[in-house]
Amino acid sequence: MSKKFLQIKQDWLDRCVRCGSCRNVCPVFNATKEEPSVSRGKISLIDMIQKGYGKLDREAALLFKKCTTCLRCQEICAMDVPYEEIILKAREAATEKFGLFPQEKAVTSILKNENMLDGAGNLSRLAYLFLKPSKSPQNAVTRISIPGKGKAVVPAIKNGKFNYKDRLFPAMANKKAKLIYFPGCMFSRAYVDTSRNIIKVLNHLGYEVFVPSQIVCCGAPSLHAGDTKGFKKLREKNTEVLNTIEADGIVTGCATCCHNLKHNYNDLNKPVFQFLEIVVENLETLKNWKAKKPLKITWHHPCHIVRGQNIDKSTPRKIFETISGITYIEMQESDNCCGMGGSFKMIHPAISDKIQERKSLNIIATGADTVITECPGCIMNIAEGLENQKSNMPCKHTADILAECIGEGTNL
Ligand code: SF4
Ligand code: SF4
Known part of the structure; x- marks a missing residue:
């Protein structure tokens, strides 16, 4: 029996009555139709291992990663099973025993090292000069070959x-x-214009914005891969920097960073806000903003905003319907996962592609001009899905659209 597994509270596992309601909402189960894909299946396996009837082997470790951590199962579970905490602890135990998967090791090593991150950014910019970016409006994306996946679409930096x-x-x-x-x-490396737009919008709404140096990766990729020690080191560094600066709060435009800062940074001395939480407090100002030309938009709810932070689903509609010239169109399954799920996309690419395809078709069916969301992982994955469907619809961040509606004037 693995010592680590004993740290998963038996009460959490016992709460699952195996009702199977989570099967109806799980994007991975929907794509695979396999019982072990859904939370009920994983909880059963973890329970068996914890009780000594099953083995924590590599197959189990791979199964723990067969989940986008979209939190749909946790949201609908009538028994309040804390699925996210259970799966993260299971991943931690598996990673301690077998180490990270090679794909995760490569990504988390880069993200943990600022010099390597800068190097990767520089290399990507250099690659842009030699690789042919797509002519589609998907943020000028580039197709590259990824072993085990084939062609992938990534932002051309x-x-x-x-x-x-x-x-x-x-x-x-x-x-x-x-x-x-x-x-x-x-x-800070790929969608740099979006960062500029976030600052521009906040300044116009009356917020002074400070951009600190010494900030590192929030650590979510390490935490979700099961590298808890790596996550804690990054958290310690960021907490020290953020707590030293005098300010009224912290704002980010990344759903995963915000979810992580709000829930896993226990010692922060100031509140954390998702960008759209600040914007929605300023609807009176937004009444004076205007789209340059009539624009139909649709919105994808990132899992880490709508469930991870419990931000009301009406928030983006309130923001965009206040701006003159913008029409908001609701898409089918607007809060369904896009299929990214951090390292899930790298470890289970075929399942991820199926989830991505369903999301892309729902987006295209709206007939909108642009799809908007507020997470860089979702933006990258949705852009790839739309590119694969040969759609001309771009995927942008909330701030990219708002910055176009302000008019003149910027501090940047
Ligand atoms: S919905 Fe909750 S109680 Fe029902 S099977 Fe899924 S995890 Fe278990
Ligand atoms: S978090 Fe999402 S992908 Fe993972 S088991 Fe639950 S519903 Fe399925």
Whole structure:
């Protein structure tokens, strides 16, 4: 019996009455129709291992990763089974025994090291000069070959670095508060323009924004891979930096960073906000903003916003329907996972592709001009799905659209 498994409270596992309701909502079960894919199946296996009737072997470790951690099962579970905590503890035990999967090891090693991250960003910019970016409007994406997956679509990194660290961007209206901007790895290296747009929008809404240096990856990829020690080191470093700066709160445009900072950073001394939580508090100001031309948008709810942070599903609609010239169209299954799930996409690419395809078809069926969301992983994965469907619809961040509606004036 694995010593680590004893740390999963038996009460959590016993709460599962095997009702099977989670099968109806699980995107992985929907794609595979295999019982071990759904939370009920994983909880049964963990229970058996914990009681000594099963073995923590490599097959079990692979099964623990067959989950996007979308939290749909946890949301509908009438027995309040804390599935996220159970699966993260199971992954931690498996990683301690077998180590990380090679794909996870490669990604988490880069994310844990700022110099390697900068190097990867520089290499990507260099690659942009030689690889042919797509002519579609999907944020100028590039197709590359990934072993075991075939062609993948990734953002073509053509813009400069996000080099605004240790800078204060003053409010452009009456100052309401000072916020620290936590960009996260993707918005400081890949989607740099989105970071600029987030700061621009916040300044126009009356927020002073400080961008600190010394911030590292929030650690979510390490935590979700089961590398809890690696996560704790990153958390310690970020907490020290964030607690030292005087400010009224921390804001991020990344759903996963925000979910992680809110739930797993126990010692932060200031509140954390998702970007759209700040924006929705300013609907009176938004009434004066206008789209340059009529725009039909649809919204994808990232799992780590709608369930991870319990942000009300009406929030994006409230924001975009306030802006003149924008029509909000609800998509079918708007809060279904896009199939990214961090390392899930790398470890189980065929299942991820099926989930992604369903999401892309739902998006296209809306007939919108643009799909909007607020997570860089979702943006990248949805752009790939739309590119695969030969759709002309771009996928953008909330701030990218809002920045176009403000008019002139920026501190950047
Ligand atoms: S919905 Fe909850 S109680 Fe029912 S099988 Fe799934 S995890 Fe168990
Ligand atoms: S978190 Fe999502 S993918 Fe994982 S078992 Fe639950 S519903 Fe399925």
